[in-house]
Amino acid sequence: MDILLSADQRRFKEECRIFAENEIAPLAAKYGETDDIPGELVRAMADAQLFRLLVPEETGGRGVKSMPICLVREQLAGVYCVADVTFAMQGLGSYPIVLAGNGEQKARFLTRLGSGEILSTYALTEPEAGSDVSAITSRARETDGGFVLNGLKRFISNGNAADIAVTFAKTPLPGNARALSALVVEKRMEGFRVHKRLKAIAPHDLVELEFADCFVPRENLLGSVGDGMKIALKTLDRFRVSVGAAALGIAQVAFGAAVDYAKQRVQFGRPIAGFQGTQFKLADMATELDAARALVYRAALLQDAKGDNITRAASMAKMYATEAAFRIVDQSLQIHGGMGVMAGSTIERLYREIRALRIYEGTTEIQKLIIAKSLTEG
CATH class of the missing domain: 2.40.110.10 (Butyryl-CoA Dehydrogenase, subunit A, domain 2)
Incomplete structure (x- = not known):
């Protein structure tokens, strides 16, 4: 679905992939699964100017746009959950100030949030x-x-x-x-x-x-x-589509692992990729991944272009991408068989990480209500 991206966006996506592979993956190996945020991780992300994507140009940022945010999360999420959550929360904590902060508040907080000096x-x-x-x-x-x-x-x-x-x-x-x-x-x-x-x-x-x-x-x-509800909902509207992008990142890693394993794993005298049952799984996974990516990219493009039905598009992207990613990870684990449930394996980690995305920033059920309301009351 990169056909939906401009040349600059495709180049940025590749830069994010390289950064995640070369800078974040070694930190994931060093610190592992943790409920702390390593300072070394924050510095690496700050040095890569990622946090500047979350604040306006007038406070030292690069302007808050949905597509770059989505491309960052897509590449971080499958590599290291801690990095993705840190980026997402820096955005969720910054955007209410972007939306409703006065000049003094923006200068006091957003400059330091964009540089990574403080976390939100x-x-x-x-x-x-x-x-x-x-x-x-x-x-x-x-x-x-x-x-x-x-x-x-x-x-x-x-x-x-x-x-x-x-x-x-x-x-x-x-x-x-x-x-x-x-x-x-x-x-x-x-x-x-x-x-x-x-x-x-x-x-x-x-x-x-x-x-x-x-x-x-x-x-x-x-x-x-009294402005709090409006600020809260507008913030969730802006970042909801990026949850779908994070789901894409997790699903992509799970899908790639399934394809590789299916080609290598030999049963009954041949790789399991040669069996129709496995092929059907891979076909479904590839199709759902492409469909989810199209919905996420469409929603991000609509947000950045200030198009019509933005809230509906964001909810569709979040709902479908997180649900599809869960199915993809689950089928990848099934292809891996017993190795998929071994503690410490990549697919076991992804199986645990994907589950929360169907809940936070609006459950699947809430997204369906938002979509239906836009269709029947709009």
Whole structure:
């Protein structure tokens, strides 16, 4: 599906592939699966100017465009989950500031985020507020000079390493008791701490964040009081398609491994690639991979061109690519047979890593609701 890319985009994709192979793969081998973010990894990504893709040109970046973000995630995800998550969370934590930050906030935060000097995270999910964002119970009470924030956030990626957390909390308004606001909470602020580090089936920096009478100055409010829901949804809209791109990266590695193994593995006197059952699996995998890539690239191009039905296209891409990638990884494991379930093998790692992508930034079921709503109410 590279036919959808311009010459510059194809060249950038190849640069990302080489970077992932030459710089990230050795770090993956050195640090392995970890719930920490190695400083060496952050420096490598910063030196490659990757974080600058997440901030505007006026703050030292290269402009926030969906296609480059997708091409980076596609190449990182299959090589090292920690690198992909770090890039994604830097984007999710930066984009609310890009959207709603004033000049002072952009200068204060985005310049350092783009250089990799500081790391960010996006604190939206809570124990009782996952798909239903309106169920958030964290509260930010207005007081002299700012807000007093109380609440608990769960499943926050890069939450331990992050220097800032864009945090969404209830700030009730007349006529809107569920109004949310977005606050930039800094690690140094009293009352803000990592409450618990969480263990997922695919290790990465995943935590619960606690805010206990945490004072956040008014200058850290993004936009106006009550703008939080709009900021949160626009951010998810922008980065949702890149989750599909990460799924492509994982699926591509799994597919390549399946083809190689099928050619080498001999049973009943010949490579299993010669058996129709294996051939049908490979044919389905190749077709789904191409279809998923087309949907992801189309959505990214539409976002960058400010085209029509962008939200629907992003949801289609995220839904189909993550579901197809899961099927591809599963069939690759099946082709590998017993070797596929051996701890430490590439396909075993990918099998664990792909599962979360069907859940975070909007489950498959939520994507279907978004798509259907756009068709019936648009």
